[in-house]
Amino acid sequence: MTDTLETPSAPVIVQERRIVTAIPGPKSQQLHERRRAVVSDGVSSTLPVYIDHAHGAIVVDVDGNQFIDLGAGIGVTTIGHTNDAVVAAATAQLADFTHTLFTITPYESYVRVAELLAEHTPGDHAKKSVLVNSGAEAVENGVKIARKYTGRGGIAVLEHAYHGRTNLTMAMNFKAAPYSTGYGPFAGDVYRAPNSYPFHDGLTGPQAAARTIGYLEKTVGASELACLVVEPIQGEGGFQVPADGYLPALQQWCTDNGIVFIADEIQSGMARTGKYFASEHFGLVPDLVLSAKGIAGGLPLAGVTGRAEIMDASQPGGLGGTFGGNPVAAAAAVAVFEQIESHNLLAEAGRIEGVLKPGLLALQEKHPVIGDVRGIGAMIAIELVQEGTHEPNSAAVTSIAAYAAQNGVILLTAGTYGNVLRFLPSLAISDELLVDALGVIADGFAAL
Structure with a gap:
């Protein structure tokens, strides 16, 4: 340095x-x-x-x-403010074109970001992505995709979770004030289960997982759940690192019951923890991975990356948005991946x-x-x-x-x-x- x-x-x-x-x-x-x-x-x-x-x-x-x-815009400028390569990539793209809308006339940088996400998210299975604008939008789309794939409606989340400020994500958050106070009514079919909090509960990973799974099976039933959304390391909830064995047990339960396991890596992903995604520390291979914050060096970009068969369950036109995968932000994201690699x-x-x-x-x-x-x-x-x-x-x-x-x-x-x-x-x-x-x-x- x-x-x-x-x-x-x-x-x-x-x-x-x-x-x-x-x-x-x-x-x-x-x-x-x-x-x-x-x-x-x-x-x-x-x-x-x-x-x-x-x-x-x-x-x-x-x-x-x-x-x-020491905040980096809440984990956004992960590779540093105004990183030279990110600024150069975004500047060059600004001079070429700022917008066409990928769902009308596509462009290479969107495809390249999807390739890089497929390469760096956990697992060697076939993967596909959709790019959106923000972390909350990634959460919304992850749930939407899981519901389409499973034909189920239920969403399971964990205590102390934070997922955003949209109507659905407010319902998914654990903490109401200030994020959701007075903004209801909220989306339904959201079920909140106890998580692993070693400093307070003193449980081993398997013990905490048995408690989480038992709660969900009693209060909603596995057959009703489309997805379980977890932050491998909780962000707004206080950087809680779960006990060893907790998350793999939850993932196995999801796999056994046809529930889509979604890793919300919006704050913990993109090299933040010394891995591209924090899931890797726990041996997880999520069905869907949500990215945002640090992915584009300060420009607004987010994504849902997952198993190809899950991502392809959505019909043509069912995913996307006006600014999702904006070419300037996508160019910056490509530079971020390159900087992570070239500078170790x-x-x-x-x-x-x-x-x-x-x-x-x-x-x-x-x-x-x-x-x-x-x-x-x-x-x-x-x-x-x-x-x-x-x-x-x-x-x-x-x-x-x-x-x-x-x-x-x-x-x-x-x-x-x-x-x-x-x-x-x-x-x-x-x-x-x-x-x-x-x-x-x-x-x-x-x-x-």
Whole structure:
């Protein structure tokens, strides 16, 4: 990693934390006042600093403050902000054509993304894809395809899951506020089962799987289920890593009962955990894999990739949309896959874990408020508790995140009870920036 990074269209950004004004600064405050007059209050911002430019692992606000970005747009800029290859690919495509609609007059980049997804999603079976715009749209289409293939209506999901803000995905989420409060009625035939949460339930993988399966068989019946949708590592739910053996047991149960096993890899996929998809860590070969977020380096793109016979169950014209697989976003996605390969970015995720996890475990030894340190690769979290218990401590999370922001570190929160700090840095972040950010966070804990 170099100390100084440059894009063709942006000024040089030295990869360092630098605070030069109060947070938020005067220009950000002015923009925030403009925003409040014209942007819905329903679109809130965690940190009201307005970004002017970014590169690598640093974002620069309109006041010139430089932040270490440990959120990457909630796992979107996985290979770094304004990656040169992604910018070049998107720029070149912009000069050729911006849109034709693939279902009217197709183009090569859509096909190439589907080829790359077939190559890199788990399993060596024949696969096909449909490209869409967002993670929630990928979830909707995954369920739609599973229902068409099975002729069944039921959808099984897990506790603490998050799948989106559309009507169906709101029904699939575990946490209501703020995502679905007041927006009902919601889509039906959604059944929520207990999951594996080792820090709280203490169950082995087989024990937790037996509980999940038993619940679904009693409350809905396997023969009524079209699909089971799981996040191999839950995102908004707090980066829960299930106990060994849990997910393979669920997949086997699905296979035995004709239920489509869908892996929601929207946050955990695309090299985030040191594998192309987190399912690989658990030996899973999902029937359908959902991709989004990091797939196109910051441009809107998502996909459903699955067994060819399942994907082909939909009739011609049953899948697609106006902007799905947009050529500019597709060109960027091809560049992302190429960057992961040419720069061995899967290994970079392991490097990041090798810095973050020991640093956080050392903090845990000093601060009993840190109940659990978990995660894989560049997807790490700490769960904060009331000392001596497993009771959630959301106040401490709020305090640490605020302290970090004031001192130039963007840190995301998560968890059903708001008591998890999650670390989603880009794979371009240097060890030096990680150590610097950990120092800021350590100071935040000391100030609690």
